[in-house]
Amino acid sequence: MSFRVAEFYSGIGGMHFALKGAGIDSSVVRAFDINTVANEVYKHNFPGVPVMQRNIEALPMSMFEALRADLWTMSPPCQPYTRQGLQKGSEDPRSKSFLFIIDLLAKLERKPAYLLMENVAGFDKSDTRPILLRQLLRLGYRFEEYVLNPLQMCIPNSRTRYYLLAKLDRPPSDCVNDTDEFPPNFRHSVPGVNLIQPAADADGHVDFERGIWHHDEVRQVKHYMETLSNEDAEPYRLSPKVLEKYDYVMDFITPEDRRTCCFTKGYTHYAEGTGSAVQLTGVVGKDAKTQANTRYFTPREVANLMGFPAEFSFPATTSTRQGYRLLGNSLSVSVVAMLMDYLVRRM
Ligand SMILES: C[S@@+](CC[C@H](N)C(=O)[O-])C[C@H]1O[C@@H](n2cnc3c(N)ncnc32)[C@H](O)[C@@H]1O
Numbered sequence: 487m488s489f490r491v492a493e494f495y496s497g498i499g500g501m502h503f504a505l506k507g508a509g510i511d512s513s514v515v516r517a518f519d520i521n522t523v524a525n526e527v528y529k530h531n532f533p534g535v536p537v538m539q540r541n542i543e544a545l546p547m548s549m550f551e552a553l554r555a556d557l558w559t560m561s562p563p564c565q566p567y568t569r570q571g572l573q574k575g576s577e578d579p580r581s582k583s584f585l586f587i588i589d590l591l592a593k594l595e596r597k598p599a600y601l602l603m604e605n606v607a608g609f610d611k612s613d614t615r616p617i618l619l620r621q622l623l624r625l626g627y628r629f630e631e632y633v634l635n636p637l638q639m640c641i642p643n644s645r646t647r648y649y650l651l652a653k654l655d656r657p658p659s660d661c662v663n664d665t666d667e668f669p670p671n672f673r674h675s676v677p678g679v680n681l682i683q684p685a686a687d688a689d690g691h692v693d694f695e696r697g698i699w700h701h702d703e704v705r706q707v708k709h710y711m712e713t714l715s716n717e718d719a720e721p722y723r724l725s726p727k728v729l730e731k732y733d734y735v736m737d738f739i740t741p742e743d744r745r746t747c748c749f750t751k752g753y754t755h756y757a758e759g760t761g762s763a764v765q766l767t768g769v770v771g772k773d774a775k776t777q778a779n780t781r782y783f784t785p786r787e788v789a790n791l792m793g794f795p796a797e798f799s800f801p802a803t804t805s806t807r808q809g810y811r812l813l814g815n816s817l818s819v820s821v822v823a824m825l826m827d828y829l830v831r832r833m
Pocket residue numbers: 495496497498499500501518519520521524540541542543561562563564583812815816817
């Protein structure tokens with residue numbers, strides 16, 4: 487059976503690449519995003535897919551009905567839920583379109599059989615989560631929630647994210663109350679998939695960000711890197727000023743290391759917490775870093791670490807800065823492909 491897929495908040499098509507990666511016989515019938523630059527990248531990679539550049543909450547009901555999609559993929563804006571942010575959740579105007587989608591699901595005559603949603607890990611504590619889960623139960627969806635990190639698949643990149651998988655295969659429930667709470671119930675492993683976990687701390691708590699990893703199971707970063715000539719590497723080198731000023735807040739790794747920090751949309755623009763830089767030769771340490779041997783990862787390398795396939799590319803009109811921003815907003819294609827396979831074939 488060929489799946490009809492609607493890709494909401496499509497960005498540069500991380501969900502679409504994951505579908506392909508999972509080998510699911512499918513066609514994306516429509517992609518939705520308001521960002522013009524992202525849409526250009528999407529169309530460049532998937533010229534056959536109609537991309538709708540509109541605010542999702544302004545679209546008429548008839549349009550959603552006409553999709554007749556079996557699977558809806560969604561990675562709504564994460565700013566309302568990020569731990570570093572104000573965490574205004576459903577009060578944040580940027581959560582409006584997702585609340586709109588949650589609401590309209592009930593009105594659809596032909597509901598999607600499958601849903602896959604991705605967000606920052608902070609979503610698990612947001613007030614949007616119970617609204618979503620109550621609606622799913624009312625409509626007859628069975629769901630599973632995951633908090634996963636690509637390191638668990640031995641990919642040397644940290645990106646802890648919340649994932650919701652839902653399947654329409656149970657009777658709708660009319661005994662769900664607006665006040666029903668959902669205690670945390672997240673899984674860190676997927677049935678039938680061999681995922682590694684960081685060692686638990688003394689209290690038995692597993693922490694992906696600070697946890698202890700069995701390092702030799704994770705691949706080395708060098709397998710994800712390009713070989714650049716001196717000239718090609720030049721635009722990516724850290725300036726002496728940045729090296730001097732931000733040395734203590736930046737994360738430096740070597741190609742032999744087995745982790746990189748999560749790449750965010752501010753990578754190369756803000757020093758702290760936006761992603762790792764790589765020191766190519768020599769000893770790691772403050773004085774060992776020189777402009778000649780320290781550089782940022784290229785957008786291609788960031789894409790590799792996030793699981794984008796070799797055929798992914800940016801159009802010539804996308805600047806390097808825009809490329810980093812778009813990748814930082816995107817997702818781990820490797821993790822989502824694994825989840826799609828599970829959702830569609832086994833859940
Ligand atoms: C977290 S990113 C998703 C990125 C995507 N998964 C990818 O692989 O690139 C959220 C996306 O939602 C889009 N967006 C935010 N609010 C929207 C709205 N109301 N209507 C349509 N798109 C919206 C943003 O432009 C952004 O590209």
